[in-house]
Amino acid sequence: MELKCAVQNYHWGKVGSASLVASFAANAVTDFKLDEGSNYAELWMGTHNSGPSVIKGTGETLPEYIKKNPDCLGEKVLERFGGDLPFLFKVLSVRQALSIQIHPNKSNAEALNAKFPDRYKDSNHKPEIAIALTDFQGLCGFRPLKEIQDFLQKLPELQTILGEASTQALLNAKEDDYKDGLKASFTSLMKVEVDVLKKELENLAARINDSEGLQKDLFNTLNKDFPGDVGCFAIFFLNHVKLLPGEAMYLDADVPHAYLYGECMECMANSDNVVRAGLTPKFIDVDTLVDMVQYKCATAEEQKFPGVTDSLTGIVLFNPHVPDFAVNMIKISSNSDCFSVPALDSISILIFTKGTGKYLVSNKVVKEGGLSVVQPYASDEIKLGTVLMLPAHKILEVFIEDCDEIVAYQAFCKL
Numbered sequence: 001m002e003l004k005c006a007v008q009n010y011h012w013g014k015v016g017s018a019s020l021v022a023s024f025a026a027n028a029v030t031d032f033k034l035d036e037g038s039n040y041a042e043l044w045m046g047t048h049n050s051g052p053s054v055i056k057g058t059g060e061t062l063p064e065y066i067k068k069n070p071d072c073l074g075e076k077v078l079e080r081f082g083g084d085l086p087f088l089f090k091v092l093s094v095r096q097a098l099s100i101q102i103h104p105n106k107s108n109a110e111a112l113n114a115k116f117p118d119r120y121k122d123s124n125h126k127p128e129i130a131i132a133l134t135d136f137q138g139l140c141g142f143r144p145l146k147e148i149q150d151f152l153q154k155l156p157e158l159q160t161i162l163g164e165a166s167t168q169a170l171l172n173a174k175e176d177d178y179k180d181g182l183k184a185s186f187t188s189l190m191k192v193e194v195d196v197l198k199k200e201l202e203n204l205a206a207r208i209n210d211s212e213g214l215q216k217d218l219f220n221t222l223n224k225d226f227p228g229d230v231g232c233f234a235i236f237f238l239n240h241v242k243l244l245p246g247e248a249m250y251l252d253a254d255v256p257h258a259y260l261y262g263e264c265m266e267c268m269a270n271s272d273n274v275v276r277a278g279l280t281p282k283f284i285d286v287d288t289l290v291d292m293v294q295y296k297c298a299t300a301e302e303q304k305f306p307g308v309t310d311s312l313t314g315i316v317l318f319n320p321h322v323p324d325f326a327v328n329m330i331k332i333s334s335n336s337d338c339f340s341v342p343a344l345d346s347i348s349i350l351i352f353t354k355g356t357g358k359y360l361v362s363n364k365v366v367k368e369g370g371l372s373v374v375q376p377y378a379s380d381e382i383k384l385g386t387v388l389m390l391p392a393h394k395i396l397e398v399f400i401e402d403c404d405e406i407v408a409y410q411a412f413c414k415l
């Protein structure tokens with residue numbers, strides 16, 4: 001069945017028809033009227049309180065529907081997660097950087113929720129995956145030690161911020177023994193006094209355009225959008241990851257990250273737990289942050305999360321080995337008249353992000369004597385941004401029409 005979804009107009013979203021979220025919303029959102037002056041940041045597909053999807057035609061919300069029809073989740077999902085969808089699936093259109101953040105692992109989430117229930121509202125972990133729809137940029141994980149040390153040597157401004165002891169601790173760190181030095185220097189950065197930070201940002205801004213190899217484009221953009229923010233120096237610690245369409249990065253627990261620019265599919269466990277670290281006017285819980293961050297250095301390339309292509313169907317599976325979600329990337333070329341998306345033992349949510357055609361959802365019923373018959377269940381046109389909720393064990397057939405390629409993303413639980 002088709003879903004109507006919620007749009008979130010956060011200020012960092014792309015504006016008007018430049019936003020992919022807005023172009024999907026024309027079909028994915030009830031009575032959507034594009035305003036060329038508004039920000040369209042996120043399209044939410046799921047049951048989250050702050051924007052539950054609605055079933056087209058009936059007007060019933062998805063959480064209401066699932067409550068009445070728990071079988072649609074599939075036996076394993078129902079058993080493991082109870083009667084709710086364990087993931088939230090999104091489209092993001094990013095114009096301006098989101099805050100640098102980490103998400104606690106399950107046990108830290110439980111501890112934080114027990115200690116600060118107002119700030120950390122639930123006890124769930126929040127792993128996330130981002131799959132690029134357009135050229136996409138983010139910050140993710142600590143850079144290789146050598147890169148951070150090279151920046152530090154070229155940046156007297158950063159040395160002043162870190163102070164003598166932390167600067168030396170980081171410069172003396174070794175490939176096989178760097179955690180303490182990295183933690184000491186990252187902590188000094190996060191705890192820098194506002195006046196010192198502002199002065200050193202000014203100093204660096206005044207000379208960066210005449211220097212080489214100092215990430216000047218990224219620095220200038222962030223320094224313009226977030227003046228006086230500690231995140232402008234965090235770029236010398238964190239990898240600047242660039243994804244091509246179809247490439248992904250997985251944000252495991254405790255990995256510092258931020259989305260910078262572009263459009264992506266995002267899937268996450270159902271949680272709001274965020275510990276912020278910069279590029280934000282919001283509260284930064286520095287002590288929690290510096291204790292919880294995973295101090296692990298790796299290259300930008302190593303931050304990418306490879307999908308696995310099924311040789312039979314060509315479907316690319318992004319499976320980050322958490323029970324909460326996995327994502328299929330489905331590409332259908334005009335060579336095939338009809339493409340069958342295999343039935344899953346889990347509920348799934350699927351969005352068409354490219355192409356046009358028709359779809360047919362059917363039930364496979366096995367009769368006595370082993371004879372199986374297919375009963376049609378729902379069918380309609382495929383447009384850009386058509387969103388389907390597929391109950392477990394349903395077959396989806398896609399008929400491509402008037403285009404070269406259909407692309408769809410399908411979030412589900414792989415248990």
Ligand SMILES: [Zn+2]
Binds near residue numbers: 101128
């Ligand atoms: Zn995040």
